[in-house]
Amino acid sequence: MLRIERSGASWIGPKSHPAGTPPVDPLEALDWAHEARRFATAVEGCPAAGGWIAVLSYELGELLDTAVVDGPPPSDDRNAPLADLLWCPDPIVCLTQDEAQQDDTDLHREAVISEPPPEDHVEAVRRTVELIRAGDIFQANIARRLTMCVEGDPMAWSRRAIQEACAPFGAMIRLPHRDGDRVITSMSPELFVHVSESGVITSRPIKGTAGASTATDALAQSEKDQAELHMIVDLVRNDLGRICAMGSVDVIKARSLETHSTVHHGVAEVRGQLKDGVGLVELLRATFPPGSVTGAPKIRAMQIIRQLETRPRGAYCGAIGLLGPRQATMLSVGIRTATLHGRLDGHMFSGTLDYGTGGGITAQSDPDLELAETCIKAEALERSFRRSDADLRPADHAAHEVAAVKPYAGAADSR
Numbered sequence: 001m002l003r004i005e006r007s008g009a010s011w012i013g014p015k016s017h018p019a020g021t022p023p024v025d026p027l028e029a030l031d032w033a034h035e036a037r038r039f040a041t042a043v044e045g046c047p048a049a050g051g052w053i054a055v056l057s058y059e060l061g062e063l064l065d066t067a068v069v070d071g072p073p074p075s076d077d078r079n080a081p082l083a084d085l086l087w088c089p090d091p092i093v094c095l096t097q098d099e100a101q102q103d104d105t106d107l108h109r110e111a112v113i114s115e116p117p118p119e120d121h122v123e124a125v126r127r128t129v130e131l132i133r134a135g136d137i138f139q140a141n142i143a144r145r146l147t148m149c150v151e152g153d154p155m156a157w158s159r160r161a162i163q164e165a166c167a168p169f170g171a172m173i174r175l176p177h178r179d180g181d182r183v184i185t186s187m188s189p190e191l192f193v194h195v196s197e198s199g200v201i202t203s204r205p206i207k208g209t210a211g212a213s214t215a216t217d218a219l220a221q222s223e224k225d226q227a228e229l230h231m232i233v234d235l236v237r238n239d240l241g242r243i244c245a246m247g248s249v250d251v252i253k254a255r256s257l258e259t260h261s262t263v264h265h266g267v268a269e270v271r272g273q274l275k276d277g278v279g280l281v282e283l284l285r286a287t288f289p290p291g292s293v294t295g296a297p298k299i300r301a302m303q304i305i306r307q308l309e310t311r312p313r314g315a316y317c318g319a320i321g322l323l324g325p326r327q328a329t330m331l332s333v334g335i336r337t338a339t340l341h342g343r344l345d346g347h348m349f350s351g352t353l354d355y356g357t358g359g360g361i362t363a364q365s366d367p368d369l370e371l372a373e374t375c376i377k378a379e380a381l382e383r384s385f386r387r388s389d390a391d392l393r394p395a396d397h398a399a400h401e402v403a404a405v406k407p408y409a410g411a412a413d414s415r
Contacts, residue, residue, distance in 0.1 A: 001176075002033055002052075004083035006063065006300050011086050012176065012313050017087055026063055026082065027281055031083050033323070034280035041090045042325040049324035053086040054331065055173055055184055058313035058322070061289040061302060064281070068302045073312065077355070078341060080182070080314040084175050085323070109159035109353065110149040112198050116310045118144075118371055124308040125367040130338050132363045133305060139231050140295035140304050142370070143358025145311050146378060154349045158185040161338075161384035169332030171320045174344070181344040182350065183316050187336040192290045193283070195329040199274040201240060202252075203234045205292040207360050208266030208335070211376045216257050224364040225266055227256055232360070233268045235291040235298060241368060242286040244272030262379040280323070290333045293317040295360065315339050316356030336380045355381050386412045 001012045002022055009022050009029030019036035022029040040050035058080040062068045116124065121144045128140050155172065162170030165187040175182040191204040208225030210218060219225055233251060240249045251271035258267050274283075295301025316339065321331035335356075342351015351355060357374040 001087065002029060002083075003081050004029060004060070004085075004269055005081045018089075018150075020251075022074075025146065030083070030281045030284070031279055034086075037323060037325055038071070039089060040325040042328075049091055049322070050089040050330060051325060051328075052323040053088055053173060054319070054321055054323055055084045055175065055315055056284075056288065056318045056331070056334075057082050057315055058289050058293070058317040058334070060318065061294075064285045064288060065299065066300050068306070070303050071307060073306060076312050078142070078312065078314060079179070080177075080312065080339070083274075086173070086175075103235075107150050107152035107154055107349075107385070108354075112146050112148045115145045116148060120310075121374070122367040122371050125361055125365060125370045127308060128304065128361040129363065129365050129367070132361070136306060137300050138296045139228065139360055139362050140219055140301040141293045141317075141358055141360050142295075142305065142308060143185075143313065143356050144309075144374060146355045146357065146381070148353050149351070150340065151348070151350050154183045154185070154344070155347060155349045157384065160182070161185060161380075162187055164383055165380050167336065169321070171332070173320070177341065180342050181340075181349070183340040183344070183349070184320065184337045185340070186320050186334060187384075188320070188330065188332040188334060189258070189265065190290075190292065190333040190335055192321075192331040192333045193287060194327060195274065195283075195327050197328045199276075199278075199327060199328050200271065201235050201244065201274050202269065203240065203287070203290075204267055204269045205290070206267050206335075207292055208230050208267045209359065209373055209376060211379070212259055212262050212264055213263070218258070218265065219264050219409070224362060227364070228360045228362055229266045229268055231296045231362075232291050233270060235280040235296045236268075236270045236287075239287045239291060240272045240316055240404075243274055243278050243283055246356075248273035253396060262383060264339065265375060269359065274327070278327070280282070283329075286320065289317060290319065291336075292360070293333060293358070295370045313356055315355070317358075336377070338381065358395050359399045371381045398411065 004026045006391050008024040009026050009152040018039045022032045027139050042049050093310045158172035167187040169188040175183045190206045194202045252269040252271050313410035315334045318334040319331040320334050338355045340353050357377045359370050359373045
């Protein structure tokens with residue numbers, strides 16, 4: 001495993017990589033990881049492939065563009081690395097649905113603590129609206145962290161949570177940590193970037209949210225939510241334009257509504273053709289962190305996030321996915337994502353669970369409604385702790401299951 005930290009990069013594990021030892025410099029190590037993809041295995045006709053399983057923390061963006069750093073960072077109580085890349089040279093085989101359902105062990109939790117407290121999050125949103133109306137920024141994504149003590153089997157809980165959320169980019173990754181173990185469980189519905197082997201790059205930013213129990217009409221007609229997405233589409237176009245061939249960036253879909261297990265979302269799709277020779281660092285420097293979880297302009301939004309949020313985001317709002325042979329890439333946006341920190345003894349875990357939840361703030365944002373939206377987005381976590389089969393009805397997810405296929409299939413077919 002390649003671990004990237006601010007102090008440098010290191011290789012962790014008993015076996016060396018066939019490409020040799022990575023450089024200590026963090027950015028050089030990412031370039032090394034990109035070149036090392038040539039040792040991965042691709043199998044024709046197999047949707048999976050070998051390569052790197054990647055967990056990129058949101059704070060990696062500060063390494064890629066130091067202009068973000070204009071003051072002290074939020075207090076860090078987790079000491080998470082900037083990135084972990086696990087080497088898996090052969091195609092990845094997933095559990096079938098029937099196998100995943102065999103283990104039904106619970107993960108038990110205690111009371112939830114919000115950092116910052118709800119009233120402070122409302123104040124942070126109010127302050128962001130003031131900055132927007134003063135002309136300092138157009139939009140910023142402001143989040144809070146929900147933390148709880150948990151005990152039980154995180155692997156079984158993760159499989160159930162991903163299945164019940166019908167997450168198109170679900171992921172469960174166990175990582176060693178200097179203070180114990182770290183388990184990343186993502187129920188993400190959002191595609192950050194997909195790059196085909198021929199260099200077609202696709203991004204599907206999400207902006208605008210309503211509870212799935214409500215009709216879609218209000219979200220469809222909301223000028224605030226439309227503007228929220230359109231600003232980010234423009235940002236994504238600009239990001240992709242930095243690394244794509246002139247004139248190749250196109251908005252395939254300006255806005256459509258998708259229904260997921262607990263929410264409705266506004267979704268767009270932007271596509272381009274990468275220039276020849278674009279490496280991993282160049283790609284990430286142009287696009288990371290995802291625009292939907294930063295704001296516009298991106299650098300100023302990230303500076304404001306640093307000032308107003310009380311904790312680092314880590315894997316939440318970062319990216320999770322696969323770096324396959326050659327330039328094939330599939331990374332999701334790390335939303336609806338939990339990080340467990342603690343001790344794993346066999347299948348049993350004891351420690352804490354962090355879950356970030358936030359939203360895009362515009363000039364029209366109501367701070368109290370923005371707080372309510374963070375609660376709606378936390379419903380995916382709440383549902384994962386419920387044991388009643390009545391909470392999971394196949395009919396609830398039929399439309400979402402169809403939509404979930406589109407990000408990968410649509411991007412892969414556009415060559």
